[in-house]
Amino acid sequence: MGHDPRETSAPLVDAWQRARARRMHPLQVPGHKGRFADGRDDLGSDDLPSVFGGDLLADLVRDDLPMQGGADDNAYTGGYLAQAEALWAVRVGGDHARFLVGGSTQGNITSLIAAGGPERRVAVDRTSHRSALAGLVISGSDPVWVFPEIHPEFGLPLGVRPESIAGLWGDVVAVFVTSPTYVGMVSDVRGLARQCHADNRTLIVDQAWGAHLGFMPGCGAIEQGADIVTTSVHKALMGYSQTAVVTVRGGRIDATRLDRAVDLTATTSTSATLLASIDATRAVMDGHGENALASAIESTSRMRAALRRVPGLVVVDEGELGQAFDPLKLTLWLPRTGVNGVALADVLWEQGNGVEVADVDSIVMTISLLDEPEFCEETSLMLVALLERLRGEPRKPAPAALWQVVPEVVLTPRAAYFAPRRRIRLADAVGEVSAEQFCPYPPGVPLLAPGERITAEVVRDIAEAGRIGRVAYCSDPTLESVEVVDA
Numbered sequence: 156m157g158h159d160p161r162e163t164s165a166p167l168v169d170a171w172q173r174a175r176a177r178r179m180h181p182l183q184v185p186g187h188k189g190r191f192a193d194g195r196d197d198l199g200s201d202d203l204p205s206v207f208g209g210d211l212l213a214d215l216v217r218d219d220l221p222m223q224g225g226a227d228d229n230a231y232t233g234g235y236l237a238q239a240e241a242l243w244a245v246r247v248g249g250d251h252a253r254f255l256v257g258g259s260t261q262g263n264i265t266s267l268i269a270a271g272g273p274e275r276r277v278a279v280d281r282t283s284h285r286s287a288l289a290g291l292v293i294s295g296s297d298p299v300w301v302f303p304e305i306h307p308e309f310g311l312p313l314g315v316r317p318e319s320i321a322g323l324w325g326d327v328v329a330v331f332v333t334s335p336t337y338v339g340m341v342s343d344v345r346g347l348a349r350q351c352h353a354d355n356r357t358l359i360v361d362q363a364w365g366a367h368l369g370f371m372p373g374c375g376a377i378e379q380g381a382d383i384v385t386t387s388v389h390k391a392l393m394g395y396s397q398t399a400v401v402t403v404r405g406g407r408i409d410a411t412r413l414d415r416a417v418d419l420t421a422t423t424s425t426s427a428t429l430l431a432s433i434d435a436t437r438a439v440m441d442g443h444g445e446n447a448l449a450s451a452i453e454s455t456s457r458m459r460a461a462l463r464r465v466p467g468l469v470v471v472d473e474g475e476l477g478q479a480f481d482p483l484k485l486t487l488w489l490p491r492t493g494v495n496g497v498a499l500a501d502v503l504w505e506q507g508n509g510v511e512v513a514d515v516d517s518i519v520m521t522i523s524l525l526d527e528p529e530f531c532e533e534t535s536l537m538l539v540a541l542l543e544r545l546r547g548e549p550r551k552p553a554p555a556a557l558w559q560v561v562p563e564v565v566l567t568p569r570a571a572y573f574a575p576r577r578r579i580r581l582a583d584a585v586g587e588v589s590a591e592q593f594c595p596y597p598p599g600v601p602l603l604a605p606g607e608r609i610t611a612e613v614v615r616d617i618a619e620a621g622r623i624g625r626v627a628y629c630s631d632p633t634l635e636s637v638e639v640v641d642a
């Protein structure tokens with residue numbers, strides 16, 4: 156009989172609860188001494204705000220508990236974190252997992268340190284999240300950019316296909332892809348793994364958006380053969396903001412190598428509260444996750460069906476694309492309705508329904524296990540009405556530039572990052588090599604990365620992105636100037 160990896164116990168949650176129940180008064184950090192925990196009234200007051208600083212701090216640090224000297228002792232004698240990580244690893248089909256409080260950003264950096272290294276060549280999807288770029292700078296890996304196929308009509312990236320990585324670059328040691336993507340495309344990870352392994356390469360998958368896939372039999376990237384996978388627990392599932400897990404399987408990246416890379420990038424003052432929310436999420440998924448997930452997927456599919464009836468609206472999904480698509484993403488393509496996605500997102504934000512990302516042509520929303528069927532139904536009615544209210548003349552699509560960047564690479568991101576630099580006007584920078592990145596956020600894919608030649612098109616695209624949203628991670632938020640490599 157096969158081993159059932161489902162395990163509803165949650166060792167780290169139990170340790171967290173026990174530590175709270177002990178009502179410790181530590182002679183060590185944290186500096187707030189746990190005084191704002193619910194029910195603490197050591198000063199003889201029932202009123203936590205009367206404790207020094209409580210009026211501002213009580214609600215914010217109420218649940219804070221460190222891992223070291225909190226949920227466990229200074230020597231981690233209880234081993235609760237390791238137990239919780241082992242349960243996650245088994246559950247998603249991996250050999251070893253590490254919980255992270257630096258988000259999938261830390262997971263991607265960790266993966267590139269573990270699988271790459273100075274002057275080791277790694278094939279990276281150019282539409283990757285900026286954390287891949289950070290991983291390249293920190294690890295010193297030398298990127299070979301690969302470009303996903305772009306949907307001819309919707310202008311959205313379809314992900315990297317196995318054929319496009321077949322035997323192309325002799326000395327490439329690893330391939331980095333994102334699945335699902337921000338907009339919901341799911342890659343053929345099995346095919347990519349087969350191709351990578353045939354060429355003895357490591358497959359790294361940024362599955363930041365796909366934590367739920369790990370709980371659907373046969374759907375997670377680890378189960379599908381990837382060697383190292385990062386997953387945000389706070390995106391598709393229920394962990395605290397910043398929580399993520401990096402998991403390995405197979406011998407290409409062994410546990411020690413993963414540990415070394417995680418320990419290089421991790422804080423030494425980890426929050427047990429954040430980490431316990433990962434353990435709780437896994438245990439909840441093992442308990443009732445199957446039904447809740449099925450219900451959320453059903454609700455999303457009903458929303459798609461309701462929206463598909465809006466004249467001119469394209470609901471991007473598996474049926475529309477002929478390729479796998481994230482079952483919890485609601486991605487709408489708008490040009491034929493005349494609705495401007497940015498204007499639609501603004502109205503939704505004002506009424507308290509922020510969306511993941513919007514550009515003129517498209518808008519992306521995420522449904523989770525905690526969105527009840529009634530909410531989903533009401534929301535699809537609301538969206539239908541809003542689309543009708545904002546309807547305009549059908550227009551030609553204006554695909555977002557950031558999915559289609561094909562840069563001239565002059566230096567590696569690391570070489571450009573550490574090179575001497577000077578600041579000049581962005582408008583005067585055509586022909587120079589950028590020392591920094593310009594990254595519309597969301598979705599966090601760089602329009603321009605360190606080491607890339609600045610072109611008239613990218614200067615125009617940066618200005619346009621700045622008109623409709625935030626361009627982040629550049630040194631001049633006004634977008635007037637740029638730091639270029641001082642050759």
Ligand SMILES: Cc1ncc(COP(=O)(O)O)c(C=O)c1O
Nearest residue numbers: 257258259260284333361363387
């Ligand atoms: C594809 C992708 N990878 C990684 C990240 C980073 O995730 P986190 O915010 O958990 O650090 C994001 C964030 O949006 C993302 O979209």
